Amino acid sequence: MRPHASSKSSSQLALNLKSFAITKNAFLPEHSPCKALSNAYYQAWEAVALSLPALLATGELRTAIRSLPILSVDFLQSEAEWRRAYVILGFMMHGYIWGGDHPEEVLPPQITVPLLQVSNHLELPPVLTYAAASLWNFSSDQDDFSDLESIETLFTFTGTESESWFFLISVAIESKAASAIPVMLLALDAVKEKDFATITQALWQLRTCIQDLHGLLQRMYERCDPTVFYHKIRPFLAGSKNMEAAGLPRGIFYDEGGERGEWRSLRGGSNGQSSLIQFFDIVLGVDHSTPIPGQKSFHQEAREYMPGPHRRFLSYVELLGSIQKLAVAAKLSPDPVQMQLCEAYTAATEALATFRSEHMQIVTRYIILPARSAARGVGSKRLDVEKRPQNLASLTISAHEGSQKLRGTGGTMLVPFLRKARDVTIEAGRLDKKAGVVLLSGQRWFYGLFLLAMPCFFVLLLTPQHLPLLQ
Ligand code: HEM
16 A cells, blocks of 8 residues: 555545544444433433333333323434434334234324434434434444444344344444445545555455454344244334335325324335445445336435435445456456456455345345244244234245245345345456456457357356256
8 A cells, every 4th residue: 555645545534434424433423322312301202212122012102102292302412312312213113103913004293293303304214224223223331333242232122132133233244344444445546546456455355344244244143033033023123115015005194293294105124224235335336226217226225214424425435436447457457466456356246245145044044934934823823923913024925925025124025136136246246257348349359259258168068967057
């Protein structure tokens, strides 16, 4: 790395990052979120939010929320308090909607009125987003938020260890990746000058970082029980978009009182709303856009569910240099320094694709298998859920539909969606193919044809008895 250039860029970078609300903990706050709203005026909110598991278990939450006063947001004293108010109201909202035998489609003014103002202030939709459930829903007395033994959740629906662990794994992942942000921004900056060495080094660092995150993702199994997750936790995370079958055909009516209000259909909380993973995608040139003109992809829509400054940060990063283009051009060069860049780029995309494959395994364990068991009446007995309230977990799959029809809390058809997200990541790293296309459109078309056809030659070389293995 060039010392002078990098120290100059580092101070500019710190300034830039601050304006996008990115801290030394990346998309997490600089300090542990506050543990209480300081003005006693908000005591009523605090009391309900901290007793959510008990109020839900006894079926008293809806009455408790309807008896609250409609509180003003005027006494929130800092950004950290606005965030805590958003977390409290988001948890109360989802508890209110999904905490009964049937979902409640009208959100009372006790939640709607302050929630609309708080969401507006934070530039977030009025729903329990990933920011509410994970980014701002933890506490720690240590500096390192990636240490799972020293962080704890502020709010849960169930009071279970499974639920806390589910939210905290994401906190640890976000924190662990923090150093990758400045490193990759400097790498993007180095694209202009074709500083291959800086970019290569950064890509190897990124790869190690993603592998560490993979390790944290695998720790989900340690303390989050798939049956508890599927039947008890996940139903509370669902949104109101594409939730007809779960009992919300029109979405949610946000009642503001005095005959005012509006129907809204919003996606629920999903880790797909993590700015971190989208940051990796942008840096590596992974393209999740849909081919249908005018239609937003899940990933584009997920940006609307990120805090405003983080969303703007991703748009800003998209305008910086393309490491992928540089790597494609480097693929055509005999220069060993450039070849090293290609190797590092491919290794980083492979690490991200492997992370996504692991995530698909998790989704199989935590959603697909419990959904199949529920369809056969297994598992629900252990958790005393035979009465089956109407919610996302009661939408079990029938044998002929299979797991292809299952929906995520964010409302996606989850299996095809996750497979595609993984496949486009693999595709991004296929420099041979991309370089081949570039050459075909230029003068060195013969070499391009060779690069594109190489995989076919390998297939033809295989003996007939190997061919079935490829099917
Ligand atoms: C029990 C654990 C988890 C389950 C069951 C799960 C489930 C899902 C589901 C169903 C989706 C589809 C989108 C939707 O409709 O919500 C999704 C998307 C996604 N999840 Fe998870 N998830 C889990 C943990 C995580 C963690 C810890 C991360 C890391 C931050 C993560 C990152 C993502 C991302 C980035 C997407 C968007 C698709 C992609 O870009 O690959 N998930 N998840």
